[in-house]
Amino acid sequence: MSQALLRRMALKAYATGYEHVARPLTFRHTAQASHERMLALLRWLDVQEWAVATLEVMNRAFFPQASTHVGGVTLPHPLILSAGLVKGDGFTDEEAAVCAAHRRNIIPGWRSVPALVGPVEFGSFTRWPRAGNLGEVLWRDEGTQSTQNRIGLKNPGIRAAAQFLGVWRAQLPSVFGINIAPSPGADDETARKEILEALALLFDAGVQPAWLTLNLSCPNTEDDAGARQTEAAARLLAGQVVDFLSPRKTPLWIKIAPDLSDEQYRALLRVFADTGVSAVIATNTLPRPVPNHASVTAGAGGGWLRPYSLRIVKLLAEERTRHGYPVDIVASGGVLSSRHLHQFREAGAQAFQYWSALVYRGPLAAALLHAEASYEEGHHDNTGA
Template sequence: MLYKKIAKPVLFRMDPEKAHHLTIDGLHTASRLPGGRALLRGMYGVPRYPELETNLWGIRFGNPVGLAAGLDKNAKAVQGFSSIGFGFMEVGTVTPKPQAGNELPRLFRLPEDTALINRMGFNNVGIETMAEHLRQTGRRSIPLAINIGKNKTTPNEQAEEDYRACIRGLYAYGDFFVVNISSPNTPDLRNLQHGDDLSRLLAAVKDEMELQHRKHGGAQKPILVKIAPDLEGDEITYIVRTIADSGVSGIIASNTTISRAGLTHPHKGEAGGLSGKPLTERSTKLIHTVYAAMEGKLPIIGSGGIFTAEDAYAKICAGASLVEVYTALIYEGPGLIRKLNEGLRALLRKDGFKHIAEAVGSAHRR
């Protein structure tokens, strides 16, 4: 209520990107004040619900609702986001070298469609500065994923070197890593989802993860691949099987879409990736297809248009073991995470499930 009545009206009168930076800076500052994290937990934290706890890849997730990549691009507010109820979070996308991204304006709200369009273009501070931010963050209370990409000026033929560099520079700081080959805002990036390019890239990524594991020791860290929601038919099956054959640990479905079907806001013609409610059904269908193609053997993180517990639950029943939000957080505020978790508990009870793992992929068994 506080967010919707006070904060949101102020933020929505501001330029979207300025509001974005104000939010990140504010959360960063709040988490560093004496008692700041405790205050955030008291206001927005999620109680421990054993039926929502998930273990994947040897990692414990206190609840299945995470923060998608793109909001905390530079890992500046990790402690803040860790304190408002998330079960895990992604930072990035980060590239080896800092880059400014695309020209302004590049972020647009579509309130009538409850959506966002962005063409940020992987604007970020680079791996060295992100590593410093994560060093300063110290111990974390939730698992952290690092979303990695290539610099705009790096040709696809050399892309694997950028992904290797990200892993080398940040391996010590992430609990798992996400290969982003599906953003529509870096020229030709989505071409890496196809054919020999995908196989070669994932082989290089797996090799670098093994090298860093031998260097650093400890448990092996998972590597996931984030795919686009605009794939169709046999294309999805081929890409998913290529990903599975590479030996990676899972898939995130999905990134933003280039579709503009059904939009009404004047910004609908802006170039970039669309997120929010228009993506809800499309991403859930993709999860269903991916899960069926892999017969449930490759864990999925579901992302795209989650605003309600029913949205999240549909993705879980379609085959997602975890889910992520981004756009809904902008529209609904930090109280969203608690609402999603409490709603998921009620939906599990309604369907007679004692633990969320029982619901994963249940739509395929009905």
């Protein structure tokens, strides 16, 4: 029996087990309770050598090598776990965060998650620590396979994150991204200064990501994400960040929102091409009222987001072709099955980020999507031949 066939059978058994046993058990708890349990488990797994070794073996068994070059980076396969899972604990104070970074695991999942799934985008990190929003901040909608969050950029701040990752750099995965977001509420000049400071702290700590993502689109804070994504603000910021990253041979990716005007998307892509941004991630979550509180909004991902992100990927790809812009497109928003993977690829994406798929298809979601897509493509080829 071929290795590919064995892998497909094992993944089929996993998919059935996840759908009929693990997912119903997980969904007996709220999205928030499940998320907190998952973080506790990751915190523990990170320091168990046997567990990390087992996850690495599972990675080799379940993920075929499908080397993909995107946004200046060579990935082992085109599915990246997007920012928001491996982002670290929230703090209110930088000194406390730095102190904790030298005593305990402040970024749960930093080792175990990439060991299992391969490419991961860590963060978002901001220049200063953030405690995030209080109360209920996570929801799921099973019917549409959607997630919703208003975590509010909870993170330990870049100084503590960089020191923590720097101490453990020998154990960091060979390919990972770091996502940095401007401090919510900061004016453009302060935001630029803080982002450059954040980058310096990261590289000075000896942390060398394969790509750096600027998250200009967090909808769950006091920030006005739309205003960060104007042509003038984006040009200045992207230009200065590319100048910093180029000598360090690190490509810049930029993550954008799903609710801008078509003109704004065209202008942003032009700016990205002009300033040397290597890839655009389309898109972040879409603000929507949360269940039972029409006046509170939170970022929706998964099924709710897909029509928006798909349309924007198409728009960006058409614009890229029209002008010959050398900017890759990474799809993010409701990639939950091989059909969606195919739709985003047809629309013009070179790689795919996923978060909600973890919830609805489990920890091996990316392997599953990849195997299903490869099987369908092979099947098409055979029937077409």
